[in-house]
Each structure stands twice: as structure tokens, then as C-alpha cells.
Amino acid sequence: MEKFTRLTTVAAPLPQENIDTDQIIPARFLKTIQRTGLGKHLFADQRYDEQGNEKPDFVLNKPAYRKAGILITLDNLGCGSSREHAPWALQDFGIRCVIAPSIADIFHSNCFKNGLLPIRLPLEICETLMDDARQGENARLTVDLEKQQIVRPDGETIPFDVDPFWRHNLLEGLDNISQTLLREGEIEQFEQRANRAWIPSTQGENS
Amino acid sequence: MHKPSSPRTLYDKIWDDHVVLTLEDGTCLLYIDRHLLHEVTSPQAFEGLRAAGRPVRRPGATFAVADHNVPTSDRSLPIEDQQSRLQIETLERNVEEFGVPYFPLLSRKQGIAHVVGPEQGISLPGMTIVCGDSHTSTHGALGSLAFGIGTSEVEHVLATQTLLQKRAKNMLVRVEGQIGPGVTAKDIMLAIIGRTGTAGGTGYVIEYAGSAVRALDMAGRMTLCNMSIEAGARAGMVAPDETTFAYVKGRSYAPKGEAFEQAVAYWQSLRSDDGAHYDKEVFLDAAEIKPSLTWGTSPEDVMSIDGRVPSPDEATDSARAERIRRTLSYMGLEAGQKLAGTPVDAVFIGSCTNSRIEDLRAAAAIVQNRKVVPSVRAMVVPGSGLVRQQAEAEGLDKIFRDAGFEWREAGCSMCLGMNPDKLETQQRCASTSNRNFEGRQGPQGRTHLCSPSMAAAAAVTGTLCDVRELMEGAR
Numbered sequence: 047m048e049k050f051t052r053l054t055t056v057a058a059p060l061p062q063e064n065i066d067t068d069q070i071i072p073a074r075f076l077k078t079i080q081r082t083g084l085g086k087h088l089f090a091d092q093r094y095d096e097q098g099n100e101k102p103d104f105v106l107n108k109p110a111y112r113k114a115g116i117l118i119t120l121d122n123l124g125c126g127s128s129r130e131h132a133p134w135a136l137q138d139f140g141i142r143c144v145i146a147p148s149i150a151d152i153f154h155s156n157c158f159k160n161g162l163l164p165i166r167l168p169l170e171i172c173e174t175l176m177d178d179a180r181q182g183e184n185a186r187l188t189v190d191l192e193k194q195q196i197v198r199p200d201g202e203t204i205p206f207d208v209d210p211f212w213r214h215n216l217l218e219g220l221d222n223i224s225q226t227l228l229r230e231g232e233i234e235q236f237e238q239r240a241n242r243a244w245i246p247s248t249q250g251e252n253s
Numbered sequence: 254m255h256k257p258s259s260p261r262t263l264y265d266k267i268w269d270d271h272v273v274l275t276l277e278d279g280t281c282l283l284y285i286d287r288h289l290l291h292e293v294t295s296p297q298a299f300e301g302l303r304a305a306g307r308p309v310r311r312p313g314a315t316f317a318v319a320d321h322n323v324p325t326s327d328r329s330l331p332i333e334d335q336q337s338r339l340q341i342e343t344l345e346r347n348v349e350e351f352g353v354p355y356f357p358l359l360s361r362k363q364g365i366a367h368v369v370g371p372e373q374g375i376s377l378p379g380m381t382i383v384c385g386d387s388h389t390s391t392h393g394a395l396g397s398l399a400f401g402i403g404t405s406e407v408e409h410v411l412a413t414q415t416l417l418q419k420r421a422k423n424m425l426v427r428v429e430g431q432i433g434p435g436v437t438a439k440d441i442m443l444a445i446i447g448r449t450g451t452a453g454g455t456g457y458v459i460e461y462a463g464s465a466v467r468a469l470d471m472a473g474r475m476t477l478c479n480m481s482i483e484a485g486a487r488a489g490m491v492a493p494d495e496t497t498f499a500y501v502k503g504r505s506y507a508p509k510g511e512a513f514e515q516a517v518a519y520w521q522s523l524r525s526d527d528g529a530h531y532d533k534e535v536f537l538d539a540a541e542i543k544p545s546l547t548w549g550t551s552p553e554d555v556m557s558i559d560g561r562v563p564s565p566d567e568a569t570d571s572a573r574a575e576r577i578r579r580t581l582s583y584m585g586l587e588a589g590q591k592l593a594g595t596p597v598d599a600v601f602i603g604s605c606t607n608s609r610i611e612d613l614r615a616a617a618a619i620v621q622n623r624k625v626v627p628s629v630r631a632m633v634v635p636g637s638g639l640v641r642q643q644a645e646a647e648g649l650d651k652i653f654r655d656a657g658f659e660w661r662e663a664g665c666s667m668c669l670g671m672n673p674d675k676l677e678t679q680q681r682c683a684s685t686s687n688r689n690f691e692g693r694q695g696p697q698g699r700t701h702l703c704s705p706s707m708a709a710a711a712a713v714t715g716t717l718c719d720v721r722e723l724m725e726g727a728r
């Protein structure tokens with residue numbers, strides 16, 4: 047996984063609530079067997095008209111935000127389907143950090159697993175950052191994961207919370223699976239527990 | 254952390270019984286008993302295994318079925334959509350290569366993972382169950398801890414049979430009393446979401462309890478747990494009881510004989526202790542719940558069929574007013590209007606929320622001796638091949654077909670508009686599925702979520718309407 051340490055970039059403001067993962071990437075683009083190349087479908091229904099032309103007033107189509115690395119939204123970001131295509135699409139577009147007052151659980155953990163930092167901050171702060179973001183190109187935000195703070199364009203810093211486990215993983219770019227496989231002995235021991243004897247196998251029906 | 258002696262909830266108990274180890278910061282390595290796979294969220298996970306040269310750790314705890322993308326029309330024809338076909342073929346190649354049990358497309362047992370798992374006894378009480386799909390919460394109806402995961406987690410479970418998880422908070426939703434005629438589990442769940450909002454359950458696992466929940470059959474409990482995610486909760490569960498044990502007994506993949514007895518003895522211990530702590534509690538009076546449906550583009554936009562859609566003027570703040578305005582315009586509705594009497598273009602009876610035999614029976618009871626209004630495209634998509642077969646044995650297919658419904662093969666179908674079953678621009682649909690998001694059932698489509706009987710009523714009257722008016726003696 048790609049490391050995340052410090053990011054200085056333009057932030058795109060998208061002041062909407064309940065942005066579900068169907069919005070982030072509609073189901074018709076899920077027919078892929080790869081992780082890459084989904085950036086062009088990010089927010090497809092809001093970003094393009096029926097002929098497939100860009101809608102000029104959608105934030106990611108505006109010149110200032112075409113290279114945005116942060117997305118700021120209102121409540122309940124990433125609700126709905128568990129599709130990891132949502133963080134893949136964001137990532138492929140170039141977004142490495144999302145900020146919202148509340149972020150749905152599955153999307154939240156899917157972000158971490160793809161090197162994308164999700165930050166939950168109170169609504170007033172999100173609105174302040176959104177105002178910063180509205181100034182466009184020259185109003186860059188810095189997200190510093192090491193120090194757990196966001197630096198506003200005027201230099202003011204805003205602290206944020208992040209799960210220590212995921213912070214460590216992101217900073218180091220760690221792969222969970224190899225870490226877990228180191229605990230193989232404990233997993234095997236667990237599987238041998240007597241109170242699990244009733245659990246059948248899925249390889250063949252029971253009679 | 255819980256001391257062994259302090260009262261625990263159902264969730265705490267299943268959680269505790271699956272913790273392999275706890276890391277310093279409280280993150281747990283949680284053992285997973287069942288892992289269901291489908292074609293959309295698994296290809297990249299298998300690709301990851303292949304790249305790292307890892308096997309599937311326990312094929313015998315894993316099961317695969319294609320559902321999201323499969324055509325629900327004639328199965329003898331080739332799949333027209335190239336990409337859908339590639340995805341299904343990829344799944345078939347992967348299960349073959351990694352030795353994962355699988356129901357092929359032409360098997361009668363094929364269907365939506367969340368219908369097939371319980372139906373086959375692959376999903377059982379007391380288990381931890383995951384799938385790369387948010388509606389995995391459905392299986393919680395059995396008294397299991399079941400939740401949706403992303404593709405990276407799918408790969409993690411395939412490789413290690415575990416997941417790194419933090420304990421969630423406990424939420425109790427208690428529904429007491431008796432529901433009235435024409436009211437179903439779907440109406441109860443819509444009422445709950447109307448109350449909690451779509452973010453109300455974020456960070457929680459919901460336990461559904463109370464006499465109205467106990468009175469539900471397993472299909473009804475699955476409908477409740479299914480939509481936990483629409484309330485923001487990653488999992489929903491109902492403590493297993495006699496109804497559960499009777500349902501599980503004899504299912505193909507369920508334990509038999511002594512193993513079954515041992516299992517039941519364990520399952521009986523899986524209920525929340527008196528005095529167990531919940532971080533949040535919600536109470537609903539079943540008698541107050543009416544046949545309901547959604548008016549907007551979020552599952553929390555719930556109203557009863559005799560109500561009126563909101564108006565931006567009633568909103569307490571400007572953001573809310575703006576959202577109502579935007580939603581009404583998307584849905585093609587006027588502020589303050591009644592939904593009853595609004596014409597529909599399509600009716601969809603299906604999805605992992607409402608495609609079990611009990612759901613089809615409820616819909617058929619309304620459709621019997623009536624006709625679908627000619628301007629309406631109505632379809633029934635059974636949740637599995639076995640549900641379809643059972644319905645045919647009961648003559649339900651005939652009732653639907655004679656009335657003018659399309660009678661389809663099992664799959665997700667119009668629930669998410671990934672296969673050719675889609676709404677056309679601005680078409681209005683009464684749907685028994687679980688999401689009314691913008692574009693969910695097709696670009697610009699307008700979805701009203703409701704129960705199978707309400708959807709059936711819409712098909713035969715051509716409008717959204719109160720199902721009780723079609724039920725003898727209901728009023």
C-alpha cells in the first residue's frame with residue numbers, strides 16, 4: 047500500500063449530504079475485474095450529461111479542482127454499498143484524503159485499506175475548510191498525518207483524530223495480510239477450540 | 254472490555270467468541286466462520302492472492318455464487334453484456350483454481366447470496382459471516398454477526414480467515430405490540446429508518462427485539478436485518494429462538510444429528526443478558542406503523558401511504574429545505590402532495606430484502622384475480638432458483654404471469670441496474686428493494702421503496718396506493 051505522510055493540495059468542496067457510493071461510482075461501472083482506471087467514472091452521474099460531456103459547473107470539472115487531492119463534503123459520506131470501487135475511483139482520480147462531519151463505516155475502512163485518509167471533523171470545521179477550498183487553486187490545504195493536523199491556507203492548524211492502528215499502517219504503508227499471517231499459530235489454535243466442533247464445512251451437503 | 258461476569262448483549266457474546274487476539278490499541282483479530290463471495294467484489298481479491306502466491310486458507314468456510322450481474326431472462330442464451338460475462342467467467346475460473354464451493358448459474362440453488370446462504374443452511378446462528386456486500390447484514394436474522402466488507406477485506410479473509418476489527422457500539426431497537434393488517438416487516442423497517450435516519454446507526458450494531466420482532470417469521474426478520482445498513486449500522490441481528498431453530502433444522506448445509514443438538518445448546522445461550530448495556534435505544538409501537546414507502550432519494554425519506562410529502566417550507570434550516578427541493582425535483586413530485594394516486598411506470602418485486610417465498614406469497618395474494626395496468630412494466634425476480642421452484646409448485650408464477658407480470662430467473666436484477674433490467678429516464682418505480690438513491694435503478698430513475706404487497710397493489714392499480722384498500726376486511 048502507498049504510504050501517506052503529508053499531503054499539500056487543492057481541496058474540492060462538495061457541499062452535499064449522504065453522498066452514497068452509488069454516487070461516487072454508479073453500479074454500471076463495476077463490471078471491471080481490475081482496481082485501476084475508475085477515476086474517469088468518479089461521480090459519473092453528476093460529472094457528465096447524458097451525452098457523456100462534462101457538466102462545467104460540477105466541482106471536479108472546474109479548472110481549479112481538476113487536480114484536487116482532497117474532497118470535503120457534508121454528513122454521512124460514503125453510505126450505501128460496500129463497493130471498494132468507490133475509494134479506487136477517488137484514488138484513481140487523485141484524491142488521497144476525504145473530510146466530512148460523518149463518514150459511513152464500511153467506506154471509512156475501505157479508504158484506509160487503499161491508502162486514502164478519511165477524516166471526520168465537526169460540521170463547523172468542515173464548513174470552514176470548505177470555505178478555504180472555495181478560494182480555489184491558490185488555497186492549498188496541508189494534511190499532516192504524522193502530526194495529525196490540517197494546515198489552512200492562512201497557516202492556522204486544525205487537529206484531527208485518527209485511529210492509531212490505521213495511522214501507523216498508513217504512515218508505514220503496511221500490508222495487513224502479511225502482518226496477520228504472522229499470527230498463524232494463534233489462528234490455528236483458535237480453530238481447534240472444542241466449542242467450535244458443531245460448525246460444518248461448506249464443501250458438501252450434510253446428511 | 255467486558256468482564257466475563259458482567260451482563261452482555263447478543264453482539265458482545267458472538268464477538269467475544271470469535272476474538273483470536275486483541276492488539277494493543279483494542280483492534281481485534283476476529284475469526285470468520287463463513288465467507289460468501291460474488292462476482293463483483295471478488296475478482297481483485299483473487300488477483301491479489303494470485304500475485305502474492307497465497308491460497309484460500311479455508312475453502313470449507315467459503316462459498317461463492319454469482320448474483321449481481323447475472324441476466325434474469327433466459328439462462329440458456331449467452332450473456333450478451335461482454336463485461337458481465339467476463340466477471341462471471343472470472344468468478345468461475347477463480348473458484349475452480351482456489352477450490353471454493355460454488356453454485357453455477359444453471360443450478361437451481363443459484364440466487365442472491367443473502368437469500369441462498371440462509372436457505373442452504375450455509376449461514377447459521379452464532380457465526381461470524383462476511384461478504385463483499387453491504388446487505389450481508391441480512392444473515393444477522395439467524396442470530397449471527399454478519400456484515401459487509403470491501404474487496405481488500407475479502408482478500409484478507411480469503412488469505413487468513415480473519416479480519417481486523419474494532420468492537421462496535423450496541424444499539425437496541427425494540428418494537429412492541431401487534432402490527433395491523435397490510436403492515437409487514439418492510440413497513441416496520443422503513444419506520445425504524447425514518448426514525449433513526451440513515452446515519453443513526455453508524456458505528457453501531459443493531460439488535461432488533463420486542464414482541465413484534467419475535468412474531469416475525471425468518472423472512473420478515475431477514476427483511477429487518479437486511480436494511481440495517483440503510484440505518485447506517487454495519488450489522489443487525491435478532492436473537493435466535495425456536496422460530497430460528499425450526500428454520501435451520503434440516504437445511505442442506507446445516508449440522509445434523511448430534512452436531513445439531515450441540516449447536517442448538519450453544520445457540521440458546523445467544524441472547525442478551527438482563528441488564529446488558531446498550532449505547533443507544535429506540536422504541537417503536539407496532540400498532541402505530543402504517544403501510545409505508547419512501548418519497549425521496551434516501552431511505553430515511555419515509556412516509557406512510559396516507560401521508561403527504563414534505564415541503565421545503567416546513568424545513569427547520571436552509572440546508573434541509575434545499576435538500577427537500579432538490580429531492581422533489583429529482584422525484585418529479587410537488588411539495589405537500591399525496592403519494593397515493595401517483596402513477597407508476599414500473600414495479601419491481603425482488604432483491605435480497607424481499608424476494609423470499611413469503612414475500613412472493615404476500616404479493617400474489619394481492620395480484621390474484623387482478624391485472625397489471627397495461628402501461629406498467631411489472632416483474633417478479635425470485636431470490637433464488639429454489640424460491641422460484643417453490644413458487645411454481647404453489648402456482649404463484651401463474652398468478653403473476655396471468656396478471657401480466659414478467660416472471661424472472663433469480664438474481665439482483667433491477668435492484669441496482671447492473672444487468673439489463675433498468676429503469677428508463679424519469680420512470681417511476683414501486684420497488685421492494687432497499688435503496689432509492691439517485692440513479693440506483695437506472696440513470697434518472699425514481700424509486701419508491703415499499704413492501705411486496707404495496708408493490709403488487711401499485712402494479713394492479715397503476716398508481717402508488719394503500720394496499721389496505723385492496724384487502725378484504727382490512728379497513
Ligand code: SF4
Binds near residue numbers: 320365367669686687
Ligand atoms: S439484491 Fe440488491 S441490495 Fe441485494 S445484494 Fe443484490 S444488488 Fe445488493
